[in-house]
Amino acid sequence: MNNKLSITLIAAALALTGCGEQKPPAKTEAPASSQTAAPPPAPEAxxxxxxxxxxxxxxxxxxxxxxxxxxxxxxxxxxxxxxxxxxxxxxxxxxxxxxxxxxxxxxxxxxxxxxxxxxxxxxxxxxxxxxxxxxxxxxxxxxxxxxxxxxxxxxxxxxxxxxxxxGRDDQQGPAIASYLAAEKKPKVVAVIDDATAYGEGIANEVEKTLKGAKIKVLPREKGTDKTTDWKAVLTKLRGRKPDAVFYGGMDATGGPLLKQGRELGIKAVFAFGDGACTDKMKELAGEAAEGLLCSQAGIPPxxxxxxxxxxxxxxxxxxxxxxxxxxxxxxxxxxxxxxxxxxxxxxxxxxxxxxxxxxxxxxxxxxxxxxxxxDAEITIFTMQGGKIEPLAVVKGGRTTPYEEFLKTMGGGK
Amino acid sequence: MDTFLQQVINGLTAGSVYAVVALGYTMVYGIIQLINFAHGEVVMIGAMVAFTVINALAPAGLPPLAVVLIGTACAVPVCMLVGYSMERLAYRPLRGAPRLAPLITAIGVSIILQHLALMIWSRNVLAFPQIIASRTYFIAGAAITTVQIAILAICVGLMGGLALLVYRTRLGTAMRATAQNPQVAGLMGIDVNRVIAATFVIGAALGAVAGVLFGTYYGLAQYTMGSVLGLKAFSAAVLGGIGNIPGAMLGGVLLGLVEALGAGYIGDFTDLCQYGWLSGAIDACEGGGQFILAGSNYQDVFAFIVLILVLVFRPSGLLGERVGERA
CATH class of the missing domain: 3.40.50.2300 (Response regulator)
Structure with a gap:
């Protein structure tokens, strides 16, 4: 292979990476239709x-x-x-x-x-x-x-x-971290993110809250929003024996992370933000998804x-x-x-x-x-029997078990 | 030590999948000097077809292994067909053209296949049905799952089978002859078009199996999965010496190892705090802190660093000297 070809190959490889990552525009759906036409107003109303x-x-x-x-x-x-x-x-x-x-x-x-x-x-x-x-x-x-x-x-x-x-996304990090700290009492926590604005943001909030609770946080590990192979990161973390692992990212990357973590024999609690707080985690991670903790803004309907x-x-x-x-x-x-x-x-x-x-x-x-x-509410969920079930509601830094929260809501409007 | 062993196991598993995909690149290059950039997409289509079949059969109550085998058995012919049509429609008409033309066509085919898959299977990440109960074994503290063992065994089997085909059968002889000199091979009575088509079809079949293995290992499939996987496999082929079959196998396994060990240890090596003369100058180091230049998110970069280094220092690859034995 001569040098000229080498250069062509590199150029072609780069071009292809570029193409591969291109996201085609969102599918357009049927045109918008007005659902309600305003009826003519009554005379004096x-x-x-x-x-x-x-x-x-x-x-x-x-x-x-x-x-x-x-x-x-x-x-x-x-x-x-x-x-x-x-x-x-x-x-x-x-x-x-x-x-x-x-x-x-x-x-x-x-x-x-x-x-x-x-x-x-x-x-x-x-x-x-x-x-x-x-x-x-x-x-x-x-x-x-x-x-x-x-x-x-x-x-x-x-x-x-x-x-x-x-609630806001940035209220979620403190909420899930304080729940984790209070309920699971970990000594060492590993924090991973997917290097996106969302993932890094929520991971930073979690790290800050955990450090505030005097819990040791391992140096941040990072993947990307397309990472499917987390084994290198997880193997490294396994050697440091964390009691809990927090991941800021979406379910498409969080699912494999959880699955591979369990495959490597990591017994720690896994906690995720709302990006990975979906029933899809069960499909992506299989049995490994059981017991996952995650948070969502707001309260379940x-x-x-x-x-x-x-x-x-x-x-x-x-x-x-x-x-x-x-x-x-x-x-x-x-x-x-x-x-x-x-x-x-x-x-x-x-x-x-x-x-x-x-x-x-x-x-x-x-x-x-x-x-x-x-004081917007953040709800903490856990994966139970393949479904995301509410565990507790965090509001203004206070955690209320979900059952009790339901009782307090009984007298609302 | 168990961490190191674990990274080696991780690397070997990923590397053997790269090796099987790399074979598809190297065989085609060996025979018509074309980098078939659409090969990664063939792998993706293999994974997608298997996903559809396994998903449809999973509730039927068949034994899980049988379901996966049926899925693979459906993916292989589909990919063979894709491989054949690609060669027949896109590359054969350009056979006499300057070599840049088919290269660009290959990129075009890759984009077409990717978007076809987008239309058929949507842009969503598809969760590969996890019907095979994966058990984990521990060897000296390092975990290895049944799926990993199966992947290693299947990949070694496929590579052995391909070596037999190329070096021990008439078709293999014809392939090697065509690789050496298509004109003379044609004069000797070899149907060159058929041999080239067969090369594409075999490569695509290997790609289909690799796609299923990849899907089962990571538990997901997406229409974009072929591009990065394909580029890594291509780097592996170049590392081993493109056009050289044992080279692709070696290159794939080495690349997997480089990636796993690189991603596992780069954070430690680029932690500036462990270098005494630097740690004093960095605030973050105080009290046992760390200041890491490049973390494990650089995992995907290693394949391409290797590609560039090989192209600069040893363009013919590790095993690429015996140019005569290209197929």
């Missing part, structure tokens, strides 16, 4: 439009519909209650839109809602869609509350009209208030799936703030929303300066 956006087509359409149901339930209840603003009867209308979980569609739909002069927005579902859309609402001065976007960036943009009723669960079941003849208690609360927060301000004008009721104190289906809600929920 004041019409208040509340927008809801989530993916209603595509792979997570069921979650989008669940979110929408939560908002719809709140709107219907408000209409049934006969609320008056400024002396006029109010008719609330839900304008439900589909963002296809696509950031580009998300901003288009956001503009559409702004043009329709909605008084407030509940949504969107995905962080990646919510963040760009929030800029559109901010420009128009329309308050928006997301019930499911957990990426910290959403409320770090300095927008005064952006809120969320669910079954833990929402009984009133909400019953009303939801009665109206939609199905159980809430994931975030509908949060979108229900988000919608109620908008309505509550309007009531307090006695106005549906965004500029007038926004200050009321900022200082609101309200008990919803997911417990008491107040916002901090950024628009994040104060």
């Amino acid at each position: 004041l019409e208040v439009k509340i927008g809801h956006v989530g993916p209603l087509t595509g792979g997570i359409a069921h979650l989008g519909k669940d979110n929408e149901n939560g908002a719809r339930l709140a709107v219907d209840e408000a209409n049934a209650a006969g609320i008056k603003l400024d002396g006029k009867n109010v008719k609330f209308t839900l304008i439900a839109e589909d963002d296809q979980a696509d950031p580009k569609v998300g901003t288009t739909v956001a503009q559409k809602l702004v043009d329709a002069k909605v008084n407030g927005v509940v949504g969107h579902l995905n962080s990646g869609v919510t963040i760009p859309a929030s800029a559109v609402y901010n420009q128009a001065g329309i308050p928006m509350i997301s019930g499911s976007a957990t990426n910290p960036k959403l409320t770090e943009q300095g927008f005064k009209n952006v809120f969320r009723v669910v 079954q833990a929402a208030s009984k009133n909400f669960l019953d009303a939801y079941k009665k109206k939609f003849n199905t159980d809430p799936i994931l975030y509908s208690p949060f979108t229900y609360d988000a919608t109620n927060l908008l309505i509550e703030a309007m009531k307090k301000a006695n106005s549906s004008d965004p500029a007038t009721y926004l200050p009321e929303l900022q200082k609101i104190s309200f008990t919803g289906a997911t417990g008491p809600i107040e916002f901090d300066d950024k628009g994040d929920r104060k």
